[in-house]
Structure formats: structure tokens, C-alpha cells
Amino acid sequence: xxxxxxxxxxxxxxxxxxxxxxxxxxxxxxxxxxxxxxxxxxxxxxxxxxxxxxxxxxxxxxxxxxxxxxxxxxxxxxxxxxxxxxxxxxxxxxxxxxxxxxxxxxxxxxxxxxxxxxxxxxxxxxxxxxxxxxxxxxxxxxxxxxxxxxxxxxxxxxxxxxxxxxxxxxxxxxxxxxxxxxxxxxxxxxxxxxxxxxxxxxxxxxxxxxxxxxxxxxxxxxxxxxxxxxxxxxxxxxxxxxxxxxxxxxxxxxxxxxxxxxxxxxxxxxxxxxxxxxxxxxxxxxxxxxxxxxxxxxxxxxxxxxxxxxxxxxxxxxxxxxxxxxxxxxxxxxxxxxxxxxxxxxxxxx
Numbered sequence: 001x002x003x004x005x006x007x008x009x010x011x012x013x014x015x016x017x018x019x020x021x022x023x024x025x026x027x028x029x030x031x032x033x034x035x036x037x038x039x040x041x042x043x044x045x046x047x048x049x050x051x052x053x054x055x056x057x058x059x060x061x062x063x064x065x066x067x068x069x070x071x072x073x074x075x076x077x078x079x080x081x082x083x084x085x086x087x088x089x090x091x092x093x094x095x096x097x098x099x100x101x102x103x104x105x106x107x108x109x110x111x112x113x114x115x116x117x118x119x120x121x122x123x124x125x126x127x128x129x130x131x132x133x134x135x136x137x138x139x140x141x142x143x144x145x146x147x148x149x150x151x152x153x154x155x156x157x158x159x160x161x162x163x164x165x166x167x168x169x170x171x172x173x174x175x176x177x178x179x180x181x182x183x184x185x186x187x188x189x190x191x192x193x194x195x196x197x198x199x200x201x202x203x204x205x206x207x208x209x210x211x212x213x214x215x216x217x218x219x220x221x222x223x224x225x226x227x228x229x230x231x232x233x234x235x236x237x238x239x240x241x242x243x244x245x246x247x248x249x250x251x252x253x254x255x256x257x258x259x260x261x262x263x264x265x266x267x268x269x270x271x272x273x274x275x276x277x278x279x280x281x282x283x284x285x286x287x288x289x290x291x292x293x294x295x296x297x298x299x300x301x302x303x304x305x306x307x308x309x310x311x312x313x314x315x316x317x318x319x320x321x322x323x324x325x326x327x328x329x330x331x332x333x334x335x336x337x338x339x340x341x342x343x344x345x346x347x348x349x350x
């Protein structure tokens with residue numbers, strides 16, 4: 001963005017509710033059609049940025065790409081200020097920010113190539129993200145989808161099943177979200193809720209959990225045999241790291257919504273979750289659907305490691321695109337752009 005700050009609109013230029021807006025637009029257009037230039041509006045005299053060269057505009061656009069990721073990182077930095085005197089491992093080496101951003105953008109560029117390959121070849125990709133609360137699953141998913149087409153790569157994060165869904169075949173509500181050709185689906189938690197939160201919190205019986213363990217290997221083999229590229233990630237954090245992240249969320253008004261009563265109860269039942277996780281990994285790690293463990297105490301390294309591994313698991317090549325040429329704009333001698341009344345504009349506060 002330009003460093004020049006726009007002037008704020010005076011109170012007289014604030015939006016007004018009026019029933020004559022449409023009439024003013026038509027009147028302005030009529031004057032212009034008769035060859036009389038419309039009177040310059042008061043808005044045109046206010047808050048205008050100085051003209052920018054093409055090079056400046058391109059540079060600003062490229063800077064926005066970096067700023068988009070920087071905003072997320074500033075959020076993490078701000079959170080670290082909220083923890084105050086909470087203990088941290090002073091010897092923990094942090095990843096250089098320049099190296100992190102450079103590698104992240106490189107990997108995201110490769111993800112775009114993978115996306116194009118998926119569309120070109122009509123592939124179907126499913127990736128499951130599982131792990132404890134506050135393990136960083138959402139941050140990785142955000143970095144994967146950040147530069148991708150949402151029509152190609154979408155995230156599925158289902159709420160708790162409703163009364164009707166609880167009477168269905170357990171996998172039924174997940175099957176509805178599986179990809180068609182040329183699509184990537186990222187499950188932010190999945191059918192493995194049955195082996196984790198549902199089992200630990202008592203939302204299912206031990207018999208239902210045993211049924212799940214018998215069904216899930218065959219269910220996932222069916223997915224793979226149908227042509228779906230299938231990956232499963234478990235994000236692993238330590239007891240101390242989860243405690244730190246929960247405390248940070250509790251102290252941050254912008255993050256408190258992430259803490260549900262279920263999250264707080266999961267903290268109390270840390271050991272029960274550990275036992276459930278170990279059983280789940282042992283009984284559902286199959287040659288067709290392997291579990292991949294991401295060490296996630298270091299968020300930045302976890303993101304880069306997961307993106308790098310994901311790219312390594314799906315063979316792809318860059319799709320050659322035809323050179324795009326912008327067509328010349330058609331100029332019609334009868335075309336005019338009429339003025340718009342001031343009250344229709346959003347106030348330029350910034």
C-alpha cells in the first residue's frame with residue numbers, strides 16, 4: 001500500500017439515508033449523455049492518493065503477498081507477549097524468520113503446482129489432520145490453503161453430529177464430503193473422533209469403539225482402491241506445550257473463543273487421551289493408510305515439515321500453461337461513466 005495516508009472525510013460527507021439516490025444517479029447520467037460533464041462531487045476533492053506508477057503498483061501487490069503471511073505471524077508474536085512470566089525452554093532454537101518465510105513461500109508455490117496437476121490429471125486427494133487440542137492443525141491447514149483455489153482445495157471441519165446423523169452409519173456424514181476428480185479435501189478432524197474424543201469423553205460405548213476399529217481399516221482400503229490418494233497426519237505436542245498454548249488463549253480476548261468446555265476437559269484428561277491415541281495409532285496404521293507423526297512443539301518447523309512431506313507423497317509435475325495475453329479493451333465512443341452521489345460511498349476513514 002502507499003505510504004501516503006488518506007485524509008478522513010469530514011462529517012458533512014458521511015453517508016446519509018435518502019430515498020432520492022436512484023433519481024440522482026439517473027439525473028447525473030442524463031446530463032452526461034447530453035454532453036455536459038457532471039459537476040465534480042465533493043468526494044473527488046478529498047482523500048485522494050497521489051498517482052502511482054505501474055512499477056509501484058506491482059511492487060505493492062507483491063508486498064501484499066508477504067503481508068498476508070506476516071499478519072498471521074504477528075498474531076503469534078502478539079500472543080507470546082501475553083504469556084508474561086510463563087516458563088519457556090531458553091535453549092529451544094527458533095527458526096530464522098527470513099528462512100521460514102522464504103521456505104514457506106517456496107513450498108506454497110509447489111502446492112500451486114500440485115493443485116494444477118491434480119486438476120489436470122483428475123486426481124482425488126484426501127488428507128486427515130488429527131492431534132490434540134492446540135496442536136497446530138489449523139495453522140498448517142491455513143498455510144496449505146492460503147494460495148490455493150478454494151474450488152479445488154477445500155476444508156471439512158464438521159460439528160458434532162445432530163440427532164439424525166447419530167442414527168446413520170458412522171462414516172456416512174464423512175462420505176458426503178469426499179472429493180470428485182480434480183479436488184483436494186482436507187479434514188480438520190475426521191472419523192477418528194470415534195477413537196479419540198468420543199471414547200475418552202464417553203460419547204460412545206466400548207462396543208461402538210470396537211466396531212470402529214474393525215471397520216476403519218477396510219473403509220480406508222476402499223478409499224484407496226477407489227483411486228483416492230489418502231494421507232493421515234497426527235500432530236504431537238508435549239504436555240507443557242499444550243498448557244502454554246491453552247494459557248495464551250485464555251489471556252487473549254481474540255483467541256478465547258477457541259477454548260470450549262471440551263478443550264478444558266481434555267486438558268484434565270491428558271493421560272486418557274494419550275492412551276486412546278496409542279491404541280488408535282496401533283490399530284489403524286496399515287500399509288494402505290499409514291499414520292505420519294508431525295512433531296509440533298515448534299509451530300514454524302511443523303508447518304514446513306508437514307508441507308514438505310505432503311508434497312513428497314504425491315508425484316506431480318508442473319503443468320505447462322498457454323501464454324495468457326490480455327486482450328485490448330474495447331473503446332466505445334458512446335460510453336460514459338456517470339458520477340455517483342457521495343452518500344453511496346463508504347467513508348474513507350483511513
